[in-house]
Amino acid sequence: MGALILSGNPLPTTLADLLSNTLVLRQTAPYLPVSAIYALAATSRAFHQIVHQSPEVFRYLDLSTVKSAVVPYEPLDSGGISWRAERMDESLTEDEFYSGPLRGIFSKLERRRLLRNVHTLVLDGLSVPADLVREIIAEDRFNVRILSIREAKNLNERKLMQALRYAVRPTRPEGTPRIKGIYLFGARDPAPVQDAPVKKRPSPSRSSSKGVVSSQGAQIGAEWNQKSTDALNASLARTEDKWYQSAGRMLTKRPSLEWAETLKACEGIISFDAVLCRGPRHDATKAFKSEGPTTGFPNPTAYLPPTIATVALGPSGCENCHSSPEGPAVFGQSPTSEAPLLTPLPLHSSSIRAAQMPQTIDGSRPPPLFVRCEECLKGRWCERCHKWWDEDCYAGSTIAKRTELQQTEFIESVATNGTAHLIPKQTIKVIGVWRDCFGCGHTCINCKELYIRQCVSCRNEYCVEDNDASSATRCDWCNYTSRRTVEMY
Incomplete structure (x- = not known):
C-alpha cells in the first residue's frame, strides 16, 4: 500500500466516497427502499453517518412497501399492540388506532431529525385517517411538498375536504400550506412484477368447456392487442x-x-x-x-x-x-x-x-x-x-x-337548362354516438360498422366482441345449439 501511495497512484474509490457526493446520493437514494437504506446504514460507521446526517436520503420517502406501516387487523382488546407503548383503553379513538403505525414511524424520524427532510411522501394503500393528513398539511414538524395517498384506507373524505378548505382559507398565514400537490384520485402504482410459479397446463376438456375467449391463446392475443393499442x-x-x-x-x-x-x-x-x-x-x-x-x-x-x-x-x-x-x-x-x-x-x-x-x-x-x-x-x-x-x-x-346519431348530407342546387334541382354531394358527415352495446358503451358509426352485426336468424343486432358465444353471422343465443332449459334458481 505504501508503494502505491509513494508512486503517486490514488486509492480506489469506495462506495462511501461515491455516496458522500450530494449529487450522486440524491440521484441514487429514491431508488432504494427504506429497508435497504437502513441495512446500508448498519454496515459501517461511515454509511451510518451518511444516512442519518445527509438531507438527501429521505427527501423521497415511500412507506407503502414498509411492513411496519401496515395495520394488523387484530381485536382492539388484545391488550396492546407493538407500535404503541400504552394499552388499549376507551380513550383511544378510531383514527388514533388506525394511524398508529404511521405515527410511530413519524415519531422515530422526528427524534432522529429526519422528518423535516421529507419533501415527497408516498402513503399509497396504507391506513391514513384524515386527522393524520391534516397534521401533515398543517403542523410545522412536517415539510412535505408532494403527498400521495392513493387508495388509502380508513380515510374520511369529508373530514379531509374540510381540512383542505381550512388550509387554503383566505386568512391563512403567509407561506402556508407548505404542501403543493396531492395524489388522491388515481390508482396507485402497480407493484413490481415478480416471477410467477409455472402453473400446470389445464387439460383440453376443461379449457374447451370455458369457451374460446377464455382459452390461453385468446388471452395472449387480447394482451398483445392492448399493448398495441397503448403503443399506438x-x-x-x-x-x-x-x-x-x-x-x-x-x-x-x-x-x-x-x-x-x-x-x-x-x-x-x-x-x-x-x-x-x-x-x-x-x-x-x-x-x-x-x-x-x-x-x-x-x-x-x-x-x-x-x-x-x-x-x-x-x-x-x-x-x-x-x-x-x-x-x-x-x-x-x-x-x-x-x-x-x-x-x-x-x-x-x-x-x-x-x-x-x-x-x-x-x-x-x-x-x-x-x-x-x-x-x-x-x-x-x-x-x-x-x-x-x-x-x-x-x-x-x-x-x-x-344520445342520438345525426347524419347530415350536404346537398347543392344546380341549374340545368334553367331548371334547378338538388344533387347530393360526395361528402357525408356523420357525427354523434349511439348506445349499440352495453359492454362497449356509446359508439360512433365507424365502430358500429366494425363491431355490430345483425343476426341472420333473429335479425337482432349484437356485438362480436362482447357476445362470447356469437359467430360472424349469428348472435350468442342463436349460435348456441344445445338444449335450452329454464333455471328457476
Missing part, C-alpha cells in the same frame, strides 16, 4: 402519460361534487392528480344563452356546477375542428390548475412543475391537453375509439337528454 396511443400523442392520450376514463370512481368544490377552492394553491372540467356548460356566462333564433329563451338546465374531468380525449381535440370552445391546456402556458399531476411521482424533485411535466418520446414540445367530464360529452364521445365532437360541431339533443 403513445406514438400519436408523443408521450406515455395517459392524461395526454386518447385513454378514455381515467378515474375508476367518479368524484363527488363536494370534491369539485374543494378543487375549486384550492386552485393555484394545491394541485391534484385530477382537474376540473372547463367545458362551456360550467361557465355561467356561456351556458345561460338562447337555444336558437326561434325560441329566444335561456336554457338554465344547460348550466353544470363544477365537476372533475374524468375523460382524457387525446391531443387532437374535436374530430371536426380539432379544438374546443374552452381551448386546450398547454403545459408551460396555461395555469397550473389546468394540468393534473402525472404518474409516476417525480423521484428527484418535489416541485409541481416536475410533477405536471409530460415526458415526450421524441423530446419535442408537450402535446395539448383535452379533458372533460362525462356530462359535457353526452352524445358526443365514442367510448370505443374515443373520437368526440364539441358543442359547436354537434349540438345534440338538449331537450330529450339522450
Whole structure:
C-alpha cells in the first residue's frame, strides 16, 4: 500500500466516497427502499453517518412497501399492540388506532431529525385517517411538498375536504400550506412484477368447456392487442402519460361534487392528480344563452356546477375542428390548475412543475391537453375509439337528454337548362354516438360498422366482441345449439 501511495497512484474509490457526493446520493437514494437504506446504514460507521446526517436520503420517502406501516387487523382488546407503548383503553379513538403505525414511524424520524427532510411522501394503500393528513398539511414538524395517498384506507373524505378548505382559507398565514400537490384520485402504482410459479397446463376438456375467449391463446392475443393499442396511443400523442392520450376514463370512481368544490377552492394553491372540467356548460356566462333564433329563451338546465374531468380525449381535440370552445391546456402556458399531476411521482424533485411535466418520446414540445367530464360529452364521445365532437360541431339533443346519431348530407342546387334541382354531394358527415352495446358503451358509426352485426336468424343486432358465444353471422343465443332449459334458481 505504501508503494502505491509513494508512486503517486490514488486509492480506489469506495462506495462511501461515491455516496458522500450530494449529487450522486440524491440521484441514487429514491431508488432504494427504506429497508435497504437502513441495512446500508448498519454496515459501517461511515454509511451510518451518511444516512442519518445527509438531507438527501429521505427527501423521497415511500412507506407503502414498509411492513411496519401496515395495520394488523387484530381485536382492539388484545391488550396492546407493538407500535404503541400504552394499552388499549376507551380513550383511544378510531383514527388514533388506525394511524398508529404511521405515527410511530413519524415519531422515530422526528427524534432522529429526519422528518423535516421529507419533501415527497408516498402513503399509497396504507391506513391514513384524515386527522393524520391534516397534521401533515398543517403542523410545522412536517415539510412535505408532494403527498400521495392513493387508495388509502380508513380515510374520511369529508373530514379531509374540510381540512383542505381550512388550509387554503383566505386568512391563512403567509407561506402556508407548505404542501403543493396531492395524489388522491388515481390508482396507485402497480407493484413490481415478480416471477410467477409455472402453473400446470389445464387439460383440453376443461379449457374447451370455458369457451374460446377464455382459452390461453385468446388471452395472449387480447394482451398483445392492448399493448398495441397503448403503443399506438403513445406514438400519436408523443408521450406515455395517459392524461395526454386518447385513454378514455381515467378515474375508476367518479368524484363527488363536494370534491369539485374543494378543487375549486384550492386552485393555484394545491394541485391534484385530477382537474376540473372547463367545458362551456360550467361557465355561467356561456351556458345561460338562447337555444336558437326561434325560441329566444335561456336554457338554465344547460348550466353544470363544477365537476372533475374524468375523460382524457387525446391531443387532437374535436374530430371536426380539432379544438374546443374552452381551448386546450398547454403545459408551460396555461395555469397550473389546468394540468393534473402525472404518474409516476417525480423521484428527484418535489416541485409541481416536475410533477405536471409530460415526458415526450421524441423530446419535442408537450402535446395539448383535452379533458372533460362525462356530462359535457353526452352524445358526443365514442367510448370505443374515443373520437368526440364539441358543442359547436354537434349540438345534440338538449331537450330529450339522450344520445342520438345525426347524419347530415350536404346537398347543392344546380341549374340545368334553367331548371334547378338538388344533387347530393360526395361528402357525408356523420357525427354523434349511439348506445349499440352495453359492454362497449356509446359508439360512433365507424365502430358500429366494425363491431355490430345483425343476426341472420333473429335479425337482432349484437356485438362480436362482447357476445362470447356469437359467430360472424349469428348472435350468442342463436349460435348456441344445445338444449335450452329454464333455471328457476
